Amino acid sequence: MLKENKLKVIVSSLIILLPSVFGLIIWDKLPNNMAIHWGADGNADGFGAKAFAVFGLPLILLALHLICLIVTALDKKQREQNKKALGIIFWIIPFISFFVNSLIYFISLDGKFDMIRLMPFIFGVMFIFIGNYMPKVKQNHTLGIKISWTLNNEENWNKTHRFSGKIWVITGVVIILSVFLPVKLLISISILCLIVSILAPTVYSYGIFKNHKKQGIVYNNIPKTKGEKVAVRITAIIIPIILILVAILMFTGNINVIFKSDSFKIEASYFEDLEIEYDDIDSVEYRENFEAGYRSYGFSSARLSLGTFQNDEFDLYTRYSYTGVKKVIVLKSDDKVLVLSGKNEAKTKEIYNKFLEKVE
Secondary structure (H helix, E strand, O other), rough: OOOOOOOHHHHHHHHHHHHHHHHHHHHOOOOOEEEEEEOOOOEEEEEEEEEHHHHHHHHHHHHHHHHHHHHHHOOOHHHHOHHHHHHHHHHHOOOOOOHHHHHHHHHHHEEEHHHHHHHHHHHHHHHHHHHHHHHOOOOOOOOOOOOHHHHHHHHHHHHHHHHHHHHHHHHHHHHHHHHOOOOHHHHHHHHHHHHHHHHHHHHHHHHHHHHHHHHHHOOOOOOOOOOHHHHHHHHHHHHHHHHHHHHHHHOOOOOEEOOOOOOOEEEEEEOOOOOEEEHHOOOOEOOOOOOOOOOEEEEOOOOEEEEEEEEEEOOEEEEEEEEOOOOEEEEOOEEEEEEOOOHHHHHHHHHHHHHHHHHH
């Protein structure tokens, strides 16, 4: 496969490395530390040195690209694969490299993007793109819905991939349309679509298998090695556990503000508590449409934004808030700033009024 597509291998690899060339051109304009990862709340929470962002990320993607090509080439069934379907392997990582690195440069040059809405939109486009090619994928061991029922019966494979193509296109459209909804609903719909796109084809394939079994159609039973059997069992246990834990972290947790006689205490799920005396508070302010900046340490999810943040107004500050709540309370104590919110605007206002009583 690689010998017949030498030009594609070279061109796709050069496209992956192209952002490094652009990074060299604008090197002096880039900051020494660049945001390279964003949390579920849309705030930057991972940073890397300029050299790593410009050279390291493209090189990592290039290595991943070559590994995918080699693994695909080792699959003998790929020799009969549909050329358009096979093209996904050549061009998906170059697209990711070009898009991701361009986004990193744009934001590093003070560009503004609503990351929490942009990423679902991109995933939706990818779902539609891949869904269109799924029906064209021929039976193999590296591309497509690779479960025992599809791998052991060609008819099952073809029907499952025609069905999966429709499901992926529909879920992609739903995800794209959901970017106009409130953030929490957007994230919930995106996760639900991801689960549907994985489970629906599996259930559909199993249904075909059961129907074939009634008709007396015997599937080719490809024997698994002991290692493969162990890997399947471990995966079957680990994946549901991971999905459950992710769902718990993404959609649970609370922030409780406890008012005492001389101080107040903030108790937050998944993050350290904080207690401050009223006498140490210099000012209390109620803000609308507060610019969060980016997170340098802490925890973020579809529900909570916690930790140390940095913005142009305060530089470093501490934040305890619910994701998506725009109206917050800003407390200043000595040279430190604390930003917090309730579950909604009404609860935030209630906490603010309580602070005014205590501080006065």
